[in-house]
Amino acid sequence: MTTDYRAVAGAESTLGQSPRPVLELVDVHKVYRVGEVRVHALRGLTIRIMPGEFVAVMGPSGSGKSTFLNIAGLLDVPTRGRVYLAGRDVSKLGERARARLRNRFIGFVFQQFNLIPRLTIYENIELPLVPRGIPRRRRRRLVLRALRESEGDPSWLPKKPLQLSGGQQQRVAIARAIVGRPRLILADEPTGALDRSTAAKIASLFVRLNREESLTIVVVTHDPELAHCARRILRIRDGRIVGEEGARPERCIAHTI
Numbered sequence: 273m274t275t276d277y278r279a280v281a282g283a284e285s286t287l288g289q290s291p292r293p294v295l296e297l298v299d300v301h302k303v304y305r306v307g308e309v310r311v312h313a314l315r316g317l318t319i320r321i322m323p324g325e326f327v328a329v330m331g332p333s334g335s336g337k338s339t340f341l342n343i344a345g346l347l348d349v350p351t352r353g354r355v356y357l358a359g360r361d362v363s364k365l366g367e368r369a370r371a372r373l374r375n376r377f378i379g380f381v382f383q384q385f386n387l388i389p390r391l392t393i394y395e396n397i398e399l400p401l402v403p404r405g406i407p408r409r410r411r412r413r414l415v416l417r418a419l420r421e422s423e424g425d426p427s428w429l430p431k432k433p434l435q436l437s438g439g440q441q442q443r444v445a446i447a448r449a450i451v452g453r454p455r456l457i458l459a460d461e462p463t464g465a466l467d468r469s470t471a472a473k474i475a476s477l478f479v480r481l482n483r484e485e486s487l488t489i490v491v492v493t494h495d496p497e498l499a500h501c502a503r504r505i506l507r508i509r510d511g512r513i514v515g516e517e518g519a520r521p522e523r524c525i526a527h528t529i
Contacts, residue, residue: 292359294456294488295321295344300353302339302511313339314350315511323455326482326489328499328519331508337492338460340508344490345378345458346370358455375403379449383461385441387433393444394429400452418451419444421485423477439470446477450487457481459491463498468525475501476526497525 302314314336321327331337342348343355346362347370355363357373365373379400380386387396397415406414419426424443433441442462449457459478463471479501481487491502499505500523507515521527 291322293320293356294323294325294358295319295490296354296356296359297340297344297350298354298356300343300350300355302336302343302348303351313511314343314353316353317508317512319344319506319513321456321488321490323488324482324486325504326478326502327491328502328505329490329492329508330494330496330499330505332494335508336511337494337508339511341458341460341490341492345380346374375400376452377455379452379454379457381442381445381449381457381459381462383464385433385438385445385465387441387444387448389433391432392429393431393433393436396433396444397448397451400448404452414451414453415447418447421450421481422447423473437470438466439473442466442470442474443477446474446481450481450485455488457487457489459489461493461495462491463493463495463525471495471498472525472528475524479524479526495525497523497528500524501526 297317297319300314300317301312304311304313317336317340329337329340343350350363354361357377362370362373394415397418398411401411401414416426422443424447428436428440428444433444436444463474466474475498478489478491482489491498493499500519500521502519505517505519506513
C-alpha cells in the first residue's frame with residue numbers, strides 16, 4: 273500500500289469545489305476472508321455524493337452498509353474498484369495518508385457515540401483538532417462553536433461522557449464530528465441507541481446542519497423515519513445499490529412526534 277501525498281494534496285486543494293462529487297465509489301468490491309471462507313461484502317457498489325447533499329443509505333443487516341461506510345470513510349480500502357474524494361483517486365492510499373484526509377475532511381457520528389470516557393466533553397470535542405497543530409485559544413473557539421451548532425450546553429464541557437444522557441452524548445459526538453469544519457459527515461445509525469423523542473431531535477439537528485450549514489451528510493440506517501429526513505434514499509442489498517428514491521419529508525421522524 274503506497275502513500276501518495278500528491279493525491280492527498282490534490283484532494284485537499286479541490287475538496288468542496290462543485291460540481292465535483294464530494295465522494296464517489298465506482299464498481300467497488302470488498303472481499304473478506306474468514307478462515308477458509310470468502311465473504312463478498314460489496315459487489316460492484318457505485319455511489320456518487322454531491323456537495324450539500326443529505327443522503328440516506330438503507331438496507332437490512334448484512335447488506336453491506338457498514339462496509340460501505342468503512343470504505344467511504346477511508347477506514348478500509350476496496351478489494352477492487354475506485355474511491356474518489358473530490359475527484360481524486362484515494363483507493364490505494366496508505367494508512368497515514370488516509371488518516372490525514374479523514375482528520376481534515378470527514379466527520380464521523382456513531383450509534384454508540386464513541387466518546388472517550390476518561391476525557392471531558394471539552395477534550396472529546398477538541399480531539400480532532402489536536403493533530404492539526406491549531407493553537408489552544410483557537411481550538412477553544414472552534415469547540416464552543418461546534419457545541420453551539422450541535423445545540424449543546426457549555427455547562428457540559430467539564431463533565432465526563434457518562435454524566436450525560438444518551439441524547440446529550442450524541443450531540444457531543446456531532447459537535448466532535450463538525451468541529452474541524454469537514455466537507456462530509458458519515459453517520460452510522462446515529463439514532464439507533466436513542467428513544468424516539470430524542471431521535472427526532474437528533475434527526476432535526478441533521479436536517480438543520482444540512483440546510484443551514486450546507487454540510488454534506490450520509491446517514492446509514494435501517495430506520496425509514498430517519499431516512500426520510502434526508503433528501504435522497506439509496507437502498508442497498510447484497511452489496512449493491514438496488515434502488516433510489518426521493519425522500520418524503522412528511523415521514524421524517526422529526527415531523528411525526
